[in-house]
Amino acid sequence: MQSSVLETICQRRSVREFTAEPVASELLQTIITAGVWAPSGLNNQPWRFKVVQAVTEKAALALQTQYGHIILAAPVLIAVYLDQESMYDPVKDQQAAGACIQNMLLAIHALDLGGVWLGQILKNKAAVNTILGIDNRFDLMAIIAIGHPKHRDQHSTRKPIDHFLL
């Protein structure tokens, strides 16, 4: 138990290339459930999710970011929002969104899928809401692109622990 959680945390990588195989809806349900079980301040659970699979929507979203090729290649996207009517503190709610997204990324890895956290598209978040028909009460936090990985050759690095200790 211990090692597999810690291994997942350290072995998860951003996956940006996917096969054409769709992602089963039960797996999407599991991924979102993992997100929902993140902690939030006062347990306010401010996160909301829009699952995007339609080719027309993906094509329109792809034009809103320099990472459009990843959006087009992913069989499914999950747009993660904060519901401003459920928020109580911007900093803490944005942290909660990060915790939620991380749970989802760990679940994606644990399910043998691959995913990547896309943030650059936030610069066009109003356009994203228009494309998806979502009210601006909902504040876009990220889009997660998800699919079956084309390969597992991803690498990543971190600075040594001592760099981070105050």
Add this chain to the structure above:
Amino acid sequence: MQSSVLETICQRRSVREFTAEPVASELLQTIITAGVWAPSGLNNQPWRFKVVQAVTEKAALALQTQYGHIILAAPVLIAVYLDQESMYDPVKDQQAAGACIQNMLLAIHALDLGGVWLGQILKNKAAVNTILGIDNRFDLMAIIAIGHPKHRDQHSTRKPIDHFLL
């Protein structure tokens, strides 16, 4: 592998009561390593950590929050910061802090320890930095209280998935 990650995500609880047993330094190292392996925008790794174990520091910190009794009861605290000189976008860096903290909470649970994410103390973050001798270049994101759980009777709830779907 799959189930244990998802189980950890769903079974982790906020633990606020601890035995007097100290937390071994190798375990603290593992917890911080888990935090460091969170994703961050541009892989900027903006998080920093201050480990607090001294009774005098804990006593001073306890006066800065209504949850002082938890601070006093925990054998060890990890204060999580953002280094403003490493930041590139406040929203994305705060999300990254949340992802980092969630990794640490999952590691704590996986190591059979208990922990709780304390945010209310942020209202006195300048005083916290003074107590810990930390420059205000470092922006406090949370304090995690950690120890060996006195019991495992914690409960939590989430709204049904449909509530969160747009």
